[in-house]
Amino acid sequence: VTTKDGRRAPGTLEAAVMGVLWAADAPLTATDVQRAVGGDLAYNTVQTILIRLHEKGSVERRRQGRGHLYWPVQDAATTAASQMRATLADRADRHAVLQHFAATLDESDAAVLHKLLTDARRKRRP
Amino acid sequence: MTFAVYLPLLMALPLTFTARWFARRGAPGPAAWTLTITAIAAAACSSWSLTLLTLTLFDDVPPLKALDDSPTVELPEPVPGPVALLAGLLLLTAGWRLLADLHRRLDTNRRLRAIGTAAFGLVVADWPAPLAVAVPGRSRRPGHLLLTTGILRLLDADERAVVVAHEQAHLRHRHHLFAAAAGAAAAVNPLLIPAREAVDYLVERWADEDAAADVGDRDLAAQAVARAALATTASTGVLGISGGAAVQRVLALSEPPPAPHRRRLAVPLMLGLALLSVATFATVEFVELARAWLVASA
Numbered sequence: 001v002t003t004k005d006g007r008r009a010p011g012t013l014e015a016a017v018m019g020v021l022w023a024a025d026a027p028l029t030a031t032d033v034q035r036a037v038g039g040d041l042a043y044n045t046v047q048t049i050l051i052r053l054h055e056k057g058s059v060e061r062r063r064q065g066r067g068h069l070y071w072p073v074q075d076a077a078t079t080a081a082s083q084m085r086a087t088l089a090d091r092a093d094r095h096a097v098l099q100h101f102a103a104t105l106d107e108s109d110a111a112v113l114h115k116l117l118t119d120a121r122r123k124r125r126p
Numbered sequence: 127m128t129f130a131v132y133l134p135l136l137m138a139l140p141l142t143f144t145a146r147w148f149a150r151r152g153a154p155g156p157a158a159w160t161l162t163i164t165a166i167a168a169a170a171c172s173s174w175s176l177t178l179l180t181l182t183l184f185d186d187v188p189p190l191k192a193l194d195d196s197p198t199v200e201l202p203e204p205v206p207g208p209v210a211l212l213a214g215l216l217l218l219t220a221g222w223r224l225l226a227d228l229h230r231r232l233d234t235n236r237r238l239r240a241i242g243t244a245a246f247g248l249v250v251a252d253w254p255a256p257l258a259v260a261v262p263g264r265s266r267r268p269g270h271l272l273l274t275t276g277i278l279r280l281l282d283a284d285e286r287a288v289v290v291a292h293e294q295a296h297l298r299h300r301h302h303l304f305a306a307a308a309g310a311a312a313a314v315n316p317l318l319i320p321a322r323e324a325v326d327y328l329v330e331r332w333a334d335e336d337a338a339a340d341v342g343d344r345d346l347a348a349q350a351v352a353r354a355a356l357a358t359t360a361s362t363g364v365l366g367i368s369g370g371a372a373v374q375r376v377l378a379l380s381e382p383p384p385a386p387h388r389r390r391l392a393v394p395l396m397l398g399l400a401l402l403s404v405a406t407f408a409t410v411e412f413v414e415l416a417r418a419w420l421v422a423s424a
Contacts, residue, residue: 009294009340011247012287015271018248019286022278038283056245077252077275080242084251084272087237109373110356116376117352 013041014058017049018072021059027069131178131205131408134171137401138317141168144393149324150374152387154331155299161328162304162311164394165321169311171405173220178412179205179213220314227313231306235262244270247294256280256357258289260296269297280357281350288337288350295336301329327371334375335383348379 020036021028028036034046050070053059057076061068141164149157182205205213238261242249247270249261256277263269271293278286296302304325312322338347355372378384 009291009298010268011271012290012294014246015248015273015290016283016287018250019273019278019281019290020283022250022275023283023286036283053245058245058248072250074252076242077250080249080251080272081253081274083237083241084253084257084274087234087241090237112373113352113356113376116373116380117349117356119380121349 013045013049014053017046017053018058021070021072024071027062027071029064029067029069031067033070130404130411131175133404134168134175134401134408137397137404138168138172138315138321140397141165141321141394142317143320145320145324148390148394149328149331151384152390153384154328154335156386156391158304158325158328158332160391160394161321161325162307164398165308165311165318165325167398167401168321169314169318171401172315172317173217174405175408176213176217176220178408179210180217181412182415183207183210183214223313224310227309228306231302231309235302238272239264241272247271248273250275250278256354258293258354260293260301262297262300262302271297276357277354281353284341284343284346285350285353287341288347289354291337291340292333292347292350295333295340296329298336299329299332301333304329327374330371331375331378334379338379338383344379344383348376351379352376 016037017033020033024032024036030043030047030050033050034041034043037046050059050061050068054061054070057073059070059072061070063069141161145161148161238259241251241261244261247268249270249272251257251272251274253274254276255274257272257274258277259272261270261272271290273289273293277289281289305322308318308322308325312318334347334351337350338344341347351372355376
C-alpha cells in the first residue's frame with residue numbers, strides 16, 4: 001500500500017503483518033507471514049518487521065529450528081477490547097461520532113450488497 | 127431591519143434540500159471541502175442574524191424606552207419584542223447544542239486515544255465485532271488505527287490492506303475536522319443536519335477513493351467495504367437507518383474514479399456568497415438603526 005507519491009504510509013506493513021498474525025489460528029514462521037501478506041514483500045523485510053514488532057512488545061516469539069515462531073501478544077489486546085467496549089457502550093450517540101469503516105444495513109441494503117459482492121468477486125477472479 | 131436580517135435564517139434551506147444530491151456524484155474531496163465551508167458560512171450567518179435580532183432587545187432598556195414613548199422623536203421601526211426574545215432563546219439553544227456537540231466529540235476522541243498503546247500506528251482490540259476506527263491525534267500528532275480482531279479475521283490480506291488504507295486516509299486528510307465542523311454547523315442550525323450527513327458520507331467516500339487508489343484495485347476496495355458492512359450488521363444485529371450509505375459507497379467504487387463536478391461545486395459556493403452579502407446588508411442596517419437610536423438619545 002503506497003500513498004500517491006509512491007511511498008508507503010508509515011505503519012502499513014506493520015499493520016499487514018499484525019493482521020496476518022491475528023487472523024492465523026497458530027503461531028507462524030516468518031516464511032508463513034511472508035506468504036500470507038502476499039504482494040512482493042521480501043523475506044528480509046518481513047523478518048525485520050517481525051523483529052521490530054517483537055521489540056515493541058506487539059508480538060511474542062519462541063525459537064523453532066533455525067528461526068522463530070511468532071504470535072500476537074494477547075493481554076494488551078484483551079484490555080484494549082474491554083476499554084473499547086466501554087467507550088462504545090457508554091452512549092449510543094458515540095456511534096454517530098465514530099468514523100466506522102462500515103455502516104450498519106437494513107435487509108434490502110444487505111441483499112443489494114450480497115449481489116454486488118458476488119459481481120465484484122466474479123470480476124476480480126474470472 | 128425588516129427583511130435582510132431574517133433572510134440568513136432561511137438561507138440554509140437550499141443546502142438542506144441539495145446536500146444529498148450534491149454528495150451523490152463527483153470527486154468526494156472537493157465536495158467535502160465545499161459543503162463543509164458552505165455549512166459553516168450558513169451557520170455563522172444564521173447565528174449572526176439571531177445575534178442582531180437579540181441585540182434589538184436593548185431598545186427596551188429604560189432610557190431608550192422612555193425615548194421610544196416620547197412622541198417628539200421619530201425612530202426607525204425596530205424588531206418586535208417577542209421576535210427579538212425568540213431570537214435570543216434560539217441563540218442560547220444553538221450555543222448549548224454547539225457546546226454539547228463539541229464536548230461529545232472531544233470526549234469520544236479522548237477515550238479512543240486512551241485505548242491501548244499504539245505501536246507503529248496501530249492498536250488491536252481482541253473483540254469479535256468487526257470494527258475499524260481512525261483515532262485522530264492531538265495537535266501535531268499523527269493519530270493511529272484501532273482495529274478489532276473481528277475485522278482482521280473477517281477479511282483476507284488484500285481486503286485488510288483496503289481497510290488500513292481507508293483509515294489512514296481519514297488520518298492523513300484529518301477527516302475528523304470536517305466531521306466536527308459540519309457537526310458544529312448542524313448543531314447551531316438544525317437545517318444543516320442533511321449537510322452534516324452529506325459531509326460524513328463524503329469523507330467515507332473520500333477515504334474509499336484513496337484506499338482504492340492505494341491498493342490499485344477498485345473492485346477489491348468495493349468488496350472490502352461490502353463484506354465489512356454485511357458482517358457489521360450480522361454481528362451487531364443492528365438494522366441501520368443510514369445503511370444505504372454503504373450500498374452507495376460500493377456502487378460508487380464499481381464505477382470509474384469520479385472527476386470533480388465544477389458546476390456542482392458552484393451551487394454551494396454561490397449560496398455562501400449570497401449568505402455573506404445578505405449578512406453584510408443586515409449588519410449595515412443594524413448599524414444604521416443603532417446609530418439612529420444613539421443620535422436620538424444624545
